[in-house]
Amino acid sequence: MTIGLMVFIMVLLAAVQAFMPYLVKATEVFGIYVPEPHYRQEFLVRLKKNYSRLVLAGGLTSVLFYALAVNLLHIPEGQGVIWGVGLQLGIVAFSMALYFKNHLTVKKEKQQQGWVLGKKEKVIVDLQFRNDLEMVSGIAFLLPMLITVGLIALTLTLYSQLPDKIPVHWGADGQADRFSEKTIFSSISMPVILLIMQVLFYFMNQARKTSGSKISATQKAQSRKRELASRKYGSWLLFVTSISVTLLLGSLQLSLIYPELGGALWVMAMTIGFAILVLAGTALYTVKIAQFASSPAAGQSESGIIDADNDRHWKAGIFYVNKEDPSIMVEKRFGIGWTVNLGNPKSWVMVFLPLAAILLIAFLVK
Amino acid sequence: MFIEIEPDSAVPIYLQLAQQIMEGIARGELAPETPLPSVRAFAADLGMNMHTVNKAYHYLEEKKMIEIVPKKGVFIHANAIRSASTEEKARMEEELRPILAEALCLQLNREELAGMVEKMVREIREGSE
Incomplete structure (x- = not known):
């Protein structure tokens, strides 16, 4: 399987x-x-x-x-x-x-x-762009956090009933194969990691709201639609991911509190369900965005006008480094999805703070 | 409304921004009290420094074309379309003076100047360059 x-x-x-x-x-x-x-x-x-x-x-x-x-x-x-x-x-x-x-x-x-x-570079800004954004609201991203906080509270209340060994790793067969000593910290480490991820998803969504729109000078209407779509569906994908992670880690935590709930099969089913949800969401996002990539309205471009050439800000075409641009997240040039603006210190915080926190928890629990 | 900036132009970017917003107001496309993007969002869309947008907004605020309401945002001034006050007329005269001086040097007559004004007003109204 x-x-x-x-x-x-x-x-x-x-x-x-x-x-x-x-x-x-x-x-x-x-x-x-x-x-x-x-x-x-x-x-x-x-x-x-x-x-x-x-x-x-x-x-x-x-x-x-x-x-x-x-x-x-x-x-x-x-x-x-x-x-x-x-x-x-x-x-x-x-x-x-x-x-x-x-x-x-x-x-x-x-x-x-x-x-x-010899071409004239133009940067286009639509003053109405943000009024037409249809993104999942920040409040929706806060809701799964309530579940997590509830789980932490539940774990602490039923602390004395928890098993002496806290599972921290599961094998491919869904069987827990590494355990940690039972402490208050180790018993809630998983929901705490979940909470960090949920906060990260929340900020990623906010960062896309304020991310700069890249409207093409030669295909304004078409590229505007694409920019709106990548934000809308990107936001939905992020939300689906947040919900899936919550379901997966939340159910693992529940099976710690109520061992009769989750056997190995349950863990495997949740993991596979999680993978399928996220993959399907990504596939849907890709299809939606690719529609705009494959249909450039040809022949209506003004001659001599091009978009601003931003190559110098794209190191190797993969890493975006632009100190002037206040955007934290930008759409990838080669790849599906988004990347961070490494020229903005806030991006570094957004990438490394949650990573460091999760690694620290993993290290302490071990 | 689309703003089109030419980064390599001799006209500073903040002035290009301000002038195009002003044309939008004159045309009626940006009605009084219409919200404008936040400084951060605008700068992100431009991929340029927030300072540039700030400068454009303050330039327009000084001319009472926009209003910057703390914590609420930036809006087209409720009185953006108004009859000019004595000071505003005086300022316009002052700003037009060097241009007229250059026109006189270049021996443009009154008809030609009037024709130019006529043409530009039409273009601003129709929204073309």
Whole structure:
């Protein structure tokens, strides 16, 4: 079952990575801004196609070998999962290496052909943009936190009834396989981690509300719709993720308090349900956003006008570093979803504070 | 309403912002009391420093074209469309003076100047450059 899930995730991962050039904005080719009409060049079309073929071939070959090896060599499930995760990382690393090679190629070509030379750069701002935002409200993100606080209170009230060993890790079979001494801290460590994640989701949602809209100078209406959609569906995806994490960790905590509630099967079902919910949400988000990427309204662009070339702020086309921009989160250039503005100190706080807190708790409980 | 900024233009960015908002008010697209984006949101949309937006907003506030209400936000001034006061007329004259001086040097006659004003008023009303 878990191996099946591993294979499924691997296939999905390879497919998403392979089709990434077609899921992102047409004017951002391998993390480089390519203005109209240059992004239609035969050279770039071929570059994208080759990338997709290579990633798909590499990914599917490794999936095939993995499935065969696990079945023929009778590798135990726990080990199979480790190999699976390793291979998934391998697929990502392989596609990123290819990406980076193409990134450099496009960058060089852009300089040599002078795609932005002599063009007038324009930055577009819609004064009404934030009035038309349809995002999940911050209050909705606060609601799951109530569940967590309730769970913490419940755990502390029933503290004397808790088992002497607090499970802190579960194996692939859903069976708890690592335990910690029973202390007040270890008994509530999981809901505390959950609370940190919920707070993080709340702030991520707020950060997207204030994130700068990137409206294209040559396709104002179309790109405006896309910007609104990426915020709306991104916010929903974040909300679904918050709810799923709450359900998963909340039910684990409940099974600690009421051992008769959750056996190994229960843990496995919750984990798989969690994975399916988050994957389905991500898939839906991707489909919704990709609609806008694949339909650039051609031929209505004013000649000589291009968007502001922000390449200098995108290190390797992946890391956004802009000290001037007060945005904390921005949409990725090459990839689905959002990334942080590393030029803004608040982004560092948002990334490292929860990470440090969770690692500290994990360390203390161990 | 869309604001279009040219980062490489000789006109400072804060002035481009202020002038386009003013054109929006003149055209009626930005009615009195219409809310404007917060400084942070506006700067994020521009991908530029908040200082730039602040400067534009203060410039417009000084001209009583917008109102900055603490903790509530930024709005088009309730009296943005009004008859000019004596001081405002005097300030306009002062600002127009160097432009007229240049026009006289370039030997533009009154008809030509009147034609220019006519054309620009029409363009501002219609919302084209």
